[in-house]
Amino acid sequence: MAQQSFLSEILARVAGAGRSRTEAPADVSDRLISLCHSLIHDRSEAAGLMISRQILDLYAASKSDERAAFFFAVSQEFGPDEDALGAAISLWKPGNIDAARALHFAAEPRTQELIRTINRVPGATAELVAMRADLLNHAKQNTRLSGLDSDFQHLFASWFNRGFLEMRQIDWSTPAQILEKIITYEAVHEIADWDDLRQRVGDPDRMLFAFFHPAMPDDPLIFVEVALLSEIPHAIGPILAADREQTDPETATVATFYSISNCHAGLRGVSFGNFLIKQVVAELQKLRPTLKTFVTLSPVPGLRKWVAQSLESGDTLFSDADKAALNSLGETERPDDALATKLTARFLTQVKRAPGTVADPVAHFHLGNGATLLGVHPSADLSLRGMSNSWGVMVNYLYDGDKIEQNHKAYSSNYEVSVSPSVAALGKV
Template identity: 80%
Template sequence: MTQQSFLSEILARIAGAGRSRTQAVEDTAASLISLCHSLVRDVSEAEGLKISRQILDIYAAADVAEKAAFFFAVSREFGPDDAALSAAVANWTPGDIDAARALHFVAEPQTQELIRTINRVPGATVELVAMRADLLAHAKQNPHLRGLDSDFQHLFKSWFNRGFLEMRQINWSTSAQILEKIITYEAVHEIADWDDLRQRVGDPDRMLFAFFHPAMPDDPLIFVEVALLSEVPNAIGPILAVDRKQTDLDTATVATFYSISNCHAGLRGVSFGNFLIKQVVAELQKLRPNLKTFVTLSPVPGLRKWAEQSLLNGDALLSDTDKATLSELGENYLPQDDFVTKLAARFLTEAKRASGTAADPVAHFHLGNGATLLRVHPGADQSPRGIASSWGVMVNYLYDGETIEQNHQAYANHHDVSASPSIIALSKG
């Protein structure tokens, strides 16, 4: 679908509400675009701040159709300066570094300068992050908006680079404003209520660490929840249980990362997790020298979907026995532990995307960070979500300081999956 036809479809959908509604969408987009053109012209700093604030306020009050029309207009009208770009191309010759640099800057779409200028307004960063979340929703349906999204992502990778991030431990004395956001943002294991939260951040054998940015000091970007245990865990239930027995800190030798939550859809594609885990490991080693093992207890969100699609597609990774077992498996029935354990091991070590990376997104994240796939645990997550995504399977990824860099390089360069001998044996079984 073309950019114009997609916009026409949006306008057509609201046409039933009358001409006045269609006109309102067009008027809002036109008003925003006019302000944007004024902003990128040479205006005073005070005037620029005033216009930027107007843009953000009008955008915040706009509805879905108005925002879509605005994105299309920005994408269409704020590209590179064609005349300047043509002149820069004509001036460039191989080996001319200064001319190449000039060409680079002239080739930059005006959208980037527009976004940078709007960001001068106090508090604008969080509003721009929310704006990109809206943009991502529209870009899913129309590829013509992906260039505009790449401009946002390019700037956000610079604004949110590791040098600007601050890691904090969240505990029960942390402000209620931040604690409320932890409840809202938890994306892996829902926090039921304030008592549940208190257990996760207040109990001595539970810890939570988050990254913050100076422009968003009370709004976490990503956080990881940690359980201090005496052995590598094989199920999530005992970790989350209200009536669980707390681990004696003198016997705690295992730090388990059991939940990692990215907090803002508008920061998708900006990597924080690898830095956070490594920094948390370093911090835990200082706080608790008796901790010797650092593992995750991770979901396998792609397993069931992969198996069901592979059955339909005749994937070579499934044996005839696998296909027969899956075919006989009812919608509400669980496969035998031995079968699903081997299937998960094969999926995590051998199923790949077209790019060659691991098909499972969680596996891709941890393997890319240099972790080793350690163990597979059938029936480890009995929640409806866990059953629906992986028949309840969870896995451990081991973060071993001596092998992290080697594993990272092997995965980044050759897509090699670091797995324990037991996992390799399972995958071949």
């Protein structure tokens, strides 16, 4: 009877959670916020789990505008406890480490406590990752949500720390539910069907490695596809072709990372791709000692957008002849290989964002990981995506174990781009 009474009390609390304010809210976002306030103030662990589950279920059933209103309300109503923060500020003096630590904790927004508490529910981590993906979309229209997004990113950086991640090789014996997600998440070169997937994970000269998190054991976070070859590739077609001639993995000397896919938009800004590549290189060296060269065959997603913007602004990286050739192109036409190669080299080596990093996101990823821009290949990806992004241009980044750390430091400290002499020459104006 005592246990029944206890459970009845919990259920009564949950049922009344939506009435924790003076007036019972009718709107979904108001009900969500009311539940969040109840969750923060209710110290019962059992009730907290039930309220958290109710928040996640109600959120999952909500509409886009209701989610936007919910995010905004959370960002406004769950800031730091101002009384506790004021008290901590009054006690702080230079050199008082304990007071500084207390000030740090008092300044923490209660959104972080809210997110941590919701995450206690089994399976909540994946739902919170999906929630942040929604938040990122709404933050594009409402910059006042950036603080809430920072709270999510801060927590995710801890939860998805490299120490928690497990690297697994995906092969044809991997459970179907994971293989299906590989097909869905492939973001660079679409996997056409199960036969295509079988070639990428089952052929002896093809491998796929992924990172997983214990809270999402059947859902990859990021994966890299690898082709074992006898020479550095210049085009993606021969790698993806169903009727290609396979390379003997026992004699292969080149490992090519031809597709790297981040699987969850909600983990944007949480970097673990660099760890994956380094660990895959180490694993390949152990499994296949004949492998001596580790390169990518990478897209250049920002090229055409940069060219279009530069033509409009009168960028000095273009000669008059370049401008004339580019302006004469029809929508479905592409520049000749020589011009496309030259433009790509200039884009990747000379065009920078305000902080000094290279403008192309793929280049920034690999250069930041210590790779060297090795080669530029026109007409390498004639798919619709490849043509739309870069007129089909692809590039190689070389991961040279002896230079990775040196290149990483040069780029992260001084934004120096490690580039082969041939590409450097092409990039000169």
